[in-house]
Amino acid sequence: xxxxxxxxxxxxxxxxxxxxxRLVFSGLNFSVSGGEALVVTGxxxxxxxxxxxxxxxxxxxxxxxxxxxxxxxxxxxGEQSHYLGHLDAVKPSLSVGENLQFWATYLGAPRGAPIGPxxxxxxxxxxxxxxxxxxxxxxxxxxxxxxxxxVARPVWLLDEPTSALDSASQDRLxxxxxxxxxxxGMIVAAAHGPIGLDExxxxxxxxxx
Amino acid sequence: xxxxxxxxxRDMRLAMRVGGGALMGALFYFIMVAMxxxxxxxxxxxxxxxxxxxxxxxxxxxxxxxxxxxxATDHDDGSLDLLMMGALPxxxxxxxxxxxxxxxxxxPLIVITPVLGLMLNVELSAMGWVxxxxxxxxxxxxxxxxxxxxxxxxxxxxxxxxxxxVLPLTIPVLIFGVAAANAAIVGPAPFGPPFTVLxxxxxxSLVLGPFAAAAALRQGLE
Amino acid sequence: xxxxxxxxxxxxxxxxxxxxxxxxxxxxIVADYAAQRRVLGDLERRGVTRRSQRGKDxxxxxxxx
Amino acid sequence: xxxxxxxNPTRFLTLVDxxxxxxxxxxxxxxxxxxxxxxxxxxxxxxxxxxxxxxxxVPGAWLGMxxxxxxxxxxxxxxxxxHPLADVAGKAAAPIGAAFTFICLVTGSLWGRPMWGxxxxxxxRLTSVLVLxxxxxxxxxxxxxxxxxxxxxxxxxxxxxxxxxxxxxxKFSVDWWNTLHQPAxxxxxxxxxxxxxxxxxxxxxxxxxTLLFFTLxxxxxxxxxxxRRVRSMRMMQAQHA
Numbered sequence: 103x104x105x106x107x108x109x110x111x112x113x114x115x116x117x118x119x120x121x122x123x124r125l126v127f128s129g130l131n132f133s134v135s136g137g138e139a140l141v142v143t144g145x146x147x148x149x150x151x152x153x154x155x156x157x158x159x160x161x162x163x164x165x166x167x168x169x170x171x172x173x174x175x176x177x178x179x180g181e182q183s184h185y186l187g188h189l190d191a192v193k194p195s196l197s198v199g200e201n202l203q204f205w206a207t208y209l210g211a212p213r214g215a216p217i218g219p220x221x222x223x224x225x226x227x228x229x230x231x232x233x234x235x236x237x238x239x240x241x242x243x244x245x246x247x248x249x250x251x252x253v254a255r256p257v258w259l260l261d262e263p264t265s266a267l268d269s270a271s272q273d274r275l276x277x278x279x280x281x282x283x284x285x286x287g288m289i290v291a292a293a294h295g296p297i298g299l300d301e302x303x304x305x306x307x308x309x310x311x
Numbered sequence: 312x313x314x315x316x317x318x319x320x321r322d323m324r325l326a327m328r329v330g331g332g333a334l335m336g337a338l339f340y341f342i343m344v345a346m347x348x349x350x351x352x353x354x355x356x357x358x359x360x361x362x363x364x365x366x367x368x369x370x371x372x373x374x375x376x377x378x379x380x381x382x383a384t385d386h387d388d389g390s391l392d393l394l395m396m397g398a399l400p401x402x403x404x405x406x407x408x409x410x411x412x413x414x415x416x417x418x419p420l421i422v423i424t425p426v427l428g429l430m431l432n433v434e435l436s437a438m439g440w441v442x443x444x445x446x447x448x449x450x451x452x453x454x455x456x457x458x459x460x461x462x463x464x465x466x467x468x469x470x471x472x473x474x475x476x477v478l479p480l481t482i483p484v485l486i487f488g489v490a491a492a493n494a495a496i497v498g499p500a501p502f503g504p505p506f507t508v509l510x511x512x513x514x515x516s517l518v519l520g521p522f523a524a525a526a527a528l529r530q531g532l533e
Numbered sequence: 534x535x536x537x538x539x540x541x542x543x544x545x546x547x548x549x550x551x552x553x554x555x556x557x558x559x560x561x562i563v564a565d566y567a568a569q570r571r572v573l574g575d576l577e578r579r580g581v582t583r584r585s586q587r588g589k590d591x592x593x594x595x596x597x598x
Numbered sequence: 599x600x601x602x603x604x605x606n607p608t609r610f611l612t613l614v615d616x617x618x619x620x621x622x623x624x625x626x627x628x629x630x631x632x633x634x635x636x637x638x639x640x641x642x643x644x645x646x647x648x649x650x651x652x653x654x655x656v657p658g659a660w661l662g663m664x665x666x667x668x669x670x671x672x673x674x675x676x677x678x679x680x681h682p683l684a685d686v687a688g689k690a691a692a693p694i695g696a697a698f699t700f701i702c703l704v705t706g707s708l709w710g711r712p713m714w715g716x717x718x719x720x721x722x723r724l725t726s727v728l729v730l731x732x733x734x735x736x737x738x739x740x741x742x743x744x745x746x747x748x749x750x751x752x753x754x755x756x757x758x759x760x761x762x763x764x765x766x767x768x769k770f771s772v773d774w775w776n777t778l779h780q781p782a783x784x785x786x787x788x789x790x791x792x793x794x795x796x797x798x799x800x801x802x803x804x805x806x807x808t809l810l811f812f813t814l815x816x817x818x819x820x821x822x823x824x825x826r827r828v829r830s831m832r833m834m835q836a837q838h839a
Contacts, residue, residue: 160392161532180396189389195328195745196321207317208397228579229836235745236836249393329745338739342732349775353720429707429717540648540712547651547705551658554704555810558697562817569824576828581835 109172110136110256112157112179112288117166119152126152128165132305136172136256139279139289139302148308150292151187154259157290158185173256183257184209188265190246194235198226198245201234206252220252223278224271239266247275250282258282260291264298272298314399315407322411332377336416337423340373344427355432362431363441363492369427370420370445371452371481372474377416378456379473381408382464382528391464391528401525409457409520417449433496440495440502444509448488451513454520455480461524465531484512607823610683614820621816625809632806635799642796651709653800657807658702659727663765664811665695666730669737670762673755683819685751686826688758689741690818694811696734702727722776726769733761747826 111133118128126149134140142150155161157168159180170179192201202217211217221227224244229237237245243266250258258279264272276298279289283300291297326333347365351357385391385408394404421442428438459477463469490505632653642649668691675684706724707717718724740757744750 158396160395181398185392185396187389187392191389191393193325195325195330204317204321205393208314210398213313232832232836236832238836241836330743335739338735345728345732348720355716432716543708543712544647544650547654547708550704551654551701554697554701558694558814562814562821565821569821569828572828573824576831576835581831
């Protein structure tokens with residue numbers, strides 16, 4: 103258990119986001135502490151994905167402050183977060199294992215840490231040698247999720263994480279999220295329906311404008 | 312540093328697997344140079360005179376056109392997002408990709424240069440010198456082209472835009488590259504000065520390219 | 534021993550290079566064959582079958598009630 | 599009956615397994631005899647002993663062209679009859695044809711050095727072979743770019759047919775271009791009438807090369823069938839994981 107992460111707090115204050123000259127949202131406040139989950143809801147175009155990308159550092163904020171306290175002071179919020187977007191970042195010509203190994207190394211898994219357990223966690227262990235080109239959409243998604251397990255980062259940013267997953271895989275994801283929170287991690291997820299989180303807090307976008 | 316190496320090796324592996332672009336640059340270069348005599352005629356004396364220039368032009372176009380997809384594929388499948396979220400500074404990540412690209416695209420091109428030299432009636436010993444100028448000059452092409460590749464992704468446009476943006480920037484490399492090659496083959500000007508400038512251009516773009524490319528990618532965030 | 538004249542080097546080089554190309558080609562084909570066989574064996578050991586085989590098995594089962 | 603049997607890749611594999619050793623043996627025998635006859639062949643009055651290079655160069659050119667011919671027939675098989683083995687045959691022929699074309703180019707260049715004083719002259723015949731080689735490289739690049747045989751087979755078939763239609767046009771253009779810039783008369787490749795003392799070894803070598811081509815082609819087809827089998831098995835593996 104990484105109880106030291108319990109003191110973590112991810113907070114945004116007065117955040118604004120602009121895309122293509124259009125103000126998506128402004129004056130947005132939120133905060134998540136270690137062990138908590140925040141589900142971002144709202145109609146299409148309300149800025150759910152934009153908020154996640156903004157937290158990940160993949161979108162410049164048009165105003166406000168965003169910060170993480172209690173973690174690694176040297177690292178940016180993005181460097182302490184996992185981002186699971188609509189795209190899986192899987193290279194078809196690399197094998198399943200090679201794909202995961204690369205992201206594990208690149209995103210900062212401890213040197214020499216095996217990827218087997220992470221593949222096991224998403225039930226892809228026996229496909230480790232298979233080129234990723236053969237994977238179905240759901241399997242690619244699972245390979246993408248394995249990344250979150252292989253590298254420990256306190257914040258998980260999940261954009262519609264259950265899309266393309268069958269019910270067994272959804273259950274597995276719910277279990278992984280539960281473990282992550284139990285060890286003090288945080289989850290910010292964008293979703294239209296329930297994604298298997300216990301007692302999430304909700305942030306509704308697109309109501310103040 | 313492990314992240315840098317991991318990215319470098321991944322990109323090289325991708326280039327060499329099926330569907331990768333390794334050797335495609337060398338192939339383009341070969342075809343491009345082989346077409347020259349059809350345009351200017353098979354007169355061997357003429358070919359000897361323009362040989363280094365044709366080789367350099369071919370190398371220039373081959374290494375730039377091959378750069379087109381350098382960031383685009385990573386952008387399209389979401390990898391670029393994750394590359395930005397690593398602890399490795401984006402400048403270094405970009406440099407790793409460029410080095411991998413140079414190793415898989417430009418290096419094969421330099422290796423086949425002596426063969427092409429034979430076809431343009433340039434002496435084998437002289438070809439060594441031309442290959443040397445390419446070895447010194449192509450890093451500049453790759454790292455300048457890197458900026459164009461990043462801009463192309465930021466602007467969501469590919470193809471010829473890259474060449475249009477970048478070709479004018481490569482003029483100094485072309486000038487000193489061909490000058491050094493010609494000095495080595497026909498003289499009478501000394502080989503040293505243009506070759507030194509060429510090396511300096513490569514070193515400068517080695518530093519400048521990743522910073523400009525990373526800045527372009529950050530600008531393109533959306 | 535036959536005499537190859539003043540250009541013996543070029544003649545020998547021609548035959549040597551041709552032999553080299555042919556040997557490389559044979560080597561590639563043999564290595565490729567071994568590699569495919571290895572992967573096939575590996576997959577079969579894991580119990581993976583092809584669709585056509587599966588179809589045959591099903592048919593066999595259907596034919597003998 | 600036999601043709602229908604061959605359409606089945608599994609039957610084809612057993613056929614290849616049975617035929618390949620014989621074919622390889624025949625190739626080796628004919629090569630040995632051919633090389634023996636080549637050693638005994640007289641020098642050319644103009645080229646001297648370098649005529650011995652012709653015994654490699656000319657069959658290389660023939661087989662290079664035949665390789666494209668095989669690919670053309672295979673392309674028709676793919677597009678018109680949708681024969682399951684046609685694309686396999688076409689794909690297997692490409693690298694082999696390219697290799698023979700390469701042999702033709704290299705030996706031509708080595709022949710040119712003593713004859714012309716330079717490794718490469720933009721001679722009409724040699725240049726045509728070079729263009730053929732470039733076409734082969736394009737074909738290999740196409741196969742290299744798309745792994746999925748369903749996607750690459752028709753594209754490759756169309757490229758093979760376009761190439762086959764274009765080769766005579768290219769040949770004509772290159773000849774015309776060459777006469778336009780006719781350099782001072784030099785020894786032309788294979789230009790003079792051939793004496794039987796040279797023609798017979800040449801034909802034997804051509805036969806040896808042809809046998810070699812088909813041996814390699816059959817083996818490469820077998821590899822390709824196995825590769826596709828691996829592919830479909832991997833697809834099943836992913837599906838049932």
